[in-house]
Amino acid sequence: MKPATGTALVTGANRGLGLETCRQLGRLGWRVWLTAPDPDEGQQVRDALRSEGLDVHFEPLDVASPESLSTLAGRLEQQGVRLSALINNAGVAMDGFNAHVAEYTLAVNFFGPLHVTERLLPLMEEHGRIVMVSSSLAELKDYPPALQQRFDPPPSKEQLKALLRSFVEDVRDGVYEARGWPGSAYRVSKLGLNALTRLLAQELKPRNQLVNAVLPGWVRTQMGGQHAARSVERGADILVWAATLPPEGPTGGLFINRRPIPW
Template identity: 70%
Template sequence: MAKVTGTALVTGGNRGLGLEVCRQLGRLGMKVLLAARDIAAGAEATSALHAEGLEVTFEPLDVTSQESIANLADRLERQGTRLSALVNNAGIALDGFNADVVERTLAVNFFGVMHLTRRLLPLMAEHGRIVMVSSGMGELRGLSPTARRRFDPPPSQEELVAHVRAFLEDVRSDQYTEKGWPGSAYRVSKVGLNTLTRLLAEELKARHLLVNAVCPGWVRTRMGGAGASRGVEEGADTLVWAATLPPDGPTGGFFRDRRAIPW
């Protein structure tokens, strides 16, 4: 692939899929901002990429903290940084299902992505790309008809947030089944993320920003487990592709193996 210029910020970049995305983007010639909550792990990962000759800077970031998000954005603004790509890779998948699991999952996988993306939009360069790391678990076909109507067609962002918060409250009150919700915090978080992708893609067309969701497949990471069918190199491929699309590339799509898949 031809060399690519610009600066990319990758969240959850200290290990697994995020680290490989940082590596591949760096090899293409991009300056990479490796963002992670774990400072020691983030610094170690950055040093490892430096040893490979890549231009990578560590940026501390906890996507569940609005203060941390604001601090990151302020640092980048002071430095005059313009982002050519934002890869929202940070995510969690917790065992069990209860209100605590739902709240923690949504805080990272949905609200963290939403707040960070909104805060960094002023720093996105023209023709920049925003990549949402999603999952086949977020496909609408996995929802009941009742739940699906909440997300498709996409409501306003305010309504989307209200629906996601309602899911949490329905789990707290043990009414989620009768309200049509699945018993999976991860699934709802990714459905919400996909819906946010569609909303942002439409909103940001006037700024020529490309916003897409990508399912990397089942990847051998700490989250995916040792039995997963794909290595990180294969899993990262479509993410890197979406982060380096040409100005006339697709927007508002959901992709696996560089091919569009149904929402």
């Protein structure tokens, strides 16, 4: 059965998974708001998708910038936009490992989805879907028990934010290994994102909002590289699936190939 249509906003949609997600949603008849930090690049992508006959609009958004997010939200509110789906796709995987890398990676991959979701919630329709793009590198089974216990069950949202900020400070102080952290800001950011997904799912149940995290797999994108096993079309499928779940669909889950897997 063809999923119901609606309006979706996709972050980091100027290339790769985000771009393909916009294309697939557009082909299903959705109205799509494509966001990206660079206005020129975003407008070019919007125009390319419109040339395919898709209902795609563009607004600039740097998920790590509170000012950029505030401007976006204000413009959407002025236009009376109501969102059926929010897809938090924007992410970075930086070279190297130091306090700057840790801080910026968390700003984009964890705090970005958190702040975007919180700021745009007033624009979400009932039974709206919120999608977090996670990674297999954040599966709890791959972490030491002591670290698992800090994230499972998830602490409160404020405690979770403090925990991730402590990771940055531990990297800055050179004690992250002694504190049990892995030497990868990307892994920690997605570990935090998974915990956030579970917290938001519980928080938003009374509002009938569905919040799920998805694993697109190793995809041939700028981040994944050309030797990755999956096409961008196949990788985007799980994002589109989670964005078009029916009202009675799952919430608070982690999914790959449209199937749930353990956190």
